[in-house]
Amino acid sequence: MVSSRSAFAALLRAWRDRLSPADAGFAVTDRRRAPGLRREELAQLAGLSVDYILRLEQGRAKNPSAQVVGALARALQLSRAERDQLYRGAGLLPPQDGTVSAHVPAGIQRLAARLGDVPIGVFTADWTLVWWNTTWSALHGDPAVLPPAERNLARALFGNGAAHASMLPMQSEHGQDAFEASIVADLKDAVSRYPGDARLDRLVRELRGASDAFARLWATRTAATQHTTDRKTIRHPEVGDILLDCDVLIVPGADLRMVTYTAATGSSDAGKLDLLRVTGGRTPAEPS
Structure with a gap:
């Protein structure tokens, strides 16, 4: 369980660092010290609290729900394969074919x-x-x-x-x-x-x-x-x-x-x- 949480946390941090703030609709200023989204920006996009994002990235949050993982996948603009990887990292089955998809390319x-x-x-x-x-x-x-x-x-x-x-x-x-x-x-x-x-x-x-x-x-x-x-x-x-x-x-x-x-x-x-x-x-x- 601990290793699974660590893997999920690592994916979350890596994909947050990868996403350009401009592609997510945020202004890019000279005051940014690092590329990627800030935690508060990811929290805003996913409809989650900043504290919860922090606990997920530190591997301290247990068993995120399918709704939470889906919201994170959309906020991080993941591909379908990456979305499925995030679900598996959370110990969940990815959305099945033949059901209404909430994936936004x-x-x-x-x-x-x-x-x-x-x-x-x-x-x-x-x-x-x-x-x-x-x-x-x-x-x-x-x-x-x-x-x-x-x-x-x-x-x-x-x-x-x-x-x-x-x-x-x-x-x-x-x-x-x-x-x-x-x-x-x-x-x-x-x-x-x-x-x-x-x-x-x-x-x-x-x-x-x-x-x-x-x-x-x-x-x-x-x-x-x-x-x-x-x-x-x-x-x-x-x-x-x-x-x-x-x-x-x-x-x-x-x-x-x-x-x-x-x-x-x-x-x-x-x-x-x-x-x-x-x-x-x-x-x-x-x-x-």
Whole structure:
């Protein structure tokens, strides 16, 4: 067990030192004394505490969960082979083929990090949010405060837990019914492609029991359009209503959706988005 922890710790340190801060979306300044990510930056990207990262790197933390290892693998921009090596180093089986993948390729993360002015969230085939930037957090609220299982759009729409409670009021140009139907259509498609995914099965069973609307949409035989592009009005507590173009970009070969929000240059909505970017979605403190 000790040697396994040491191997995991060594991998974590080596891959943290390898990753360029710029590729992870952080500014590179002359004050950096060493290449690679700082522990606090890795902690921020993975949604973990700095103390926990330190204990993992020192081999003092026991039995990291699959969710923790997956978050670290995404934050470190590991390849699939490296991700599997990290899972094995933690004494866990790597994610199996035939299940919904939460792996975000390094190139997608680098691309998204370079588009920091645009709110970007990366979702899996079952609409679980696995990567986001700070502008996304400013617009929607920080997903890191939610348990990983609650970072799911279907749970936000149809569930009765933390995801639903944290979702800001939002209106779709196509109408709320069409928006909800498109998310259910996406889940139906995911189930058809990943029939052996136990977590996806639990999600569907949970939502069928929690929401009459979900159960009705799941039972219908009428084909619904999958969620792609939309215009949405988001009611933000600091800037009020903000109308944005929402585009859903499919990542070929990875079965991921990259969701972006933009506004026309010079519009009042673009100004509101700029304000959120600067303030992080919080009202600036009054001068004393």
